[in-house]
Amino acid sequence: MRVSTKMTLGLSATCLVIAGLHGIMQLRQESQDLRKAVEKEIRLLGTSVKVAVENALRDRQFEDIQQTLDSLEVIDPTVDFLIFDRQKNLKAQSPGSALAGFPEQAGFETIATGRPVLRFDEGAGRGRVVLGLPLANQDGSPAGGLVLIRSLDELRRDLIDTRRGIVLSVILLVLATTALQFFLGIVYVTRPLTVMAKAMRKLRSGDLTAxxxxxxxxxxxxxxxxxxxxxxxxxxxxxxxxxxxxxxxxxxxxxxxxxxxxxxxxxxxxxxxxxxxxxxxxxxxxxxxxxxxxxxxxxxxxxxxxxxxxxxxxxxxxxxxxxxxRRAVNLSETDLRRPVEAVLDLVDFSARRLGVSLELRCEERMPPAVLDVDQIQQVILNLLKNALEATPPGGKIAISIQRSVLEPREKGTRVPAARLVVEDSGCGMSPDVLDKLFEPFFTTRAAQGGTGLGLAVVKAIVLQHGGSVSAASTPERGSRFTVDLPLRRPEWEEKEQGEVA
Ligand SMILES: Nc1ncnc2c1ncn2[C@@H]1O[C@H](COP(=O)(O)OP(=O)(O)OP(=O)(O)O)[C@@H](O)[C@H]1O
Ligand SMILES: [Mg+2]
Missing domain, CATH: 1.10.287.130 (Signal transduction histidine kinase, dimerisation/phosphotransfer (DHp) domain)
Structure with a gap:
C-alpha cells in the first residue's frame, strides 16, 4: 500500500472519530436545549392556565374552565389538560385527552406535595412531557391540581432532522478530508518519492549524473x-x-x-x-x-x-x-587442447623409449583460451621435458585441461581461465628446490646438460599471457605443475588493441 494511501486512511479514520464524537455531543446538547425549551414553554403555559383555572374555581365557574380548555384545544391540540379537585377527582379535561396512568400520577403527586411536578415520559413509540401544578384557593389552601400533557413528537422530529444534518456533515467532512489528503499525499509524498526512487535506480545502474x-x-x-x-x-x-x-x-x-x-x-x-x-x-x-x-x-x-x-x-x-x-605475443582464441596434443605428438616417441606412459584428460566443451600457440607449446614442452626427466621407467605423466578461475593478484575481479596441469609420478622435489624452481639458471641437472632456464621461460611466457603458474611436489612421490591462462584478453592486450584501433 502506498504511503499516501496509508496516510489518507489514517487521517480519514481520525477525522471520522473526531467528527463523529463531535456530532454525538452536539446531538446531546441539541436534545438538552430542546427539552429545556419545551420545559420552559409548558411551564409558561401551565402558569397562565393555572391562574385562569384558580380564578374560575374561586368563582365556582366550572363551565368557564371547560370552555377555556376547549378553546386551548383549538389553539394547540398537542397540549392536553386535566384538572383535579383536592380529593383527586377529575373535574375537567381537554377534549380528546385520555386518562392514562402516568399524567394522573403526576397530578396526584402535585396535590399531595403542593409542589409542581415535571416528568418526561419517553418509551417505545411514546414521548410526552407532563407538568403537574398545584391549584390553590384565595387563602392559599390547596384546591386541587392542574396537569398539562404535551406530546414530544415535534421535538423528536427536530432531533431526527438534527441527527440527519450531523451525519451528513460528518460524511461530507470525511470525504472532503480524504480527497484533500489524497491529493496532498500524491503531490508532497508519492510523486517526490517516485522521482527519488527512479534517480536511485539510475544511480544503482552506474549513472552518476542522476x-x-x-x-x-x-x-x-x-x-x-x-x-x-x-x-x-x-x-x-x-x-x-x-x-x-x-x-x-x-x-x-x-x-x-x-x-x-x-x-x-x-x-x-x-x-x-x-x-x-x-x-x-x-x-x-x-x-x-x-x-x-x-x-x-x-x-x-x-x-x-x-x-x-x-x-x-x-x-x-x-x-x-x-x-x-620476448617477442610480441601473438594472441588468438585457441582451444588449449591443440598445442597440448602437438607437444604430446612430439614427445610421444621419447616417452615410449623411456617407458613412461602419457595420459591426457580434457574437460568437455572447454571454451577457447586467449593464447600464443607457439609460446604455449614451448611452456608445455618445457614442463613435459622436466616431467620425463624426473620420471623413472614404468612411471606415468598425466596432463589435464579443465576450467578454473584466476585469482586477482591484488584487488580486482576473478577471471575465468583454462587450467593445464602436468602431474608426474617422478622423483619429486625437496622444499629447497621448490623455492628456487623458477629462478633463471637454477638447475639440479647441470651434469645432464640442464641450463636451469626451462621453468624461467615457462614463468615469463605465462605471466606475459596474464596467467599464473605454480608447482607442488612430494619428494619420491611426484610433482604437479599448474598453469592458469585467462579466457579473456589480458588488460594490457586490450589496451594495446584499443591503441592500434
Ligand atoms: N617435474 C619435475 N620433477 C622434479 N624436479 C623438477 C621437475 N621440474 C623441474 N624440476 C627441478 O627444477 C629445476 C629447474 O628446472 P628447469 O626446467 O628450469 O631447468 P632444467 O630442467 O634443470 O634445465 P633445462 O630445462 O634447461 O634442461 C630442475 O633442475 C629440477 O631440479
Ligand atoms: Mg627443464
Missing part, C-alpha cells in the same frame, strides 16, 4: 539535497578511484620493468657462471692440445669435450635467446 535538483524548502527538499550531495560525493570518489587505479597501474608497469631488470641482472650473473665454466674447460683443453704432443686418442677425447661444451653453450644461448627475446 540528480534531483529539487527547489522545495521542506523535508523532501532537504532529502533531495542530501541525495544530490551523495551523488556528487560518489562522482568525485569514482574519479579519485579511477585516478588511483591509473597511478597503481603505472606503478605496476614500473615494477614489472624493475622485475625485468632484476631478471636481466640475475641472468647476467648466472650467464657469467654458466658460460664461464664450459669456456674454462674448453680453454684448458685447447691449451693442452696446443702445448703437449698427443696421441690421436687424446686429441679425439679433447675434441669431444670441446664439442660437448660448445653444445652446452649453444643450448644456453638458445634458451637465453628464447627467454630474453
Amino acid at each position: 540528480g534531483l535538483a529539487s527547489s522545495r524548502h521542506d523535508e523532501v527538499g532537504a532529502l533531495a539535497g542530501e541525495f544530490d550531495s551523495l551523488v556528487a560525493d560518489l562522482r568525485s570518489a569514482r574519479e579519485r578511484i579511477a585516478r588511483e587505479v591509473e597511478s597503481r597501474n603505472s606503478l605496476e608497469r614500473g615494477l614489472q620493468q624493475v622485475d625485468k631488470l632484476v631478471t636481466i641482472g640475475q641472468l647476467s650473473a648466472g650467464l657469467a657462471h654458466e658460460i664461464g665454466s664450459p669456456l674454462q674447460i674448453m680453454n684448458g683443453r685447447a691449451r693442452a692440445l696446443l702445448t703437449r704432443p698427443h696421441s690421436p686418442e687424446d686429441v679425439r677425447k679433447n675434441a669431444e669435450i670441446l664439442a660437448d661444451q660448445t653444445d652446452r653453450i649453444a643450448r644456453i644461448v638458445e634458451q637465453l635467446l628464447r627467454f630474453s627475446r
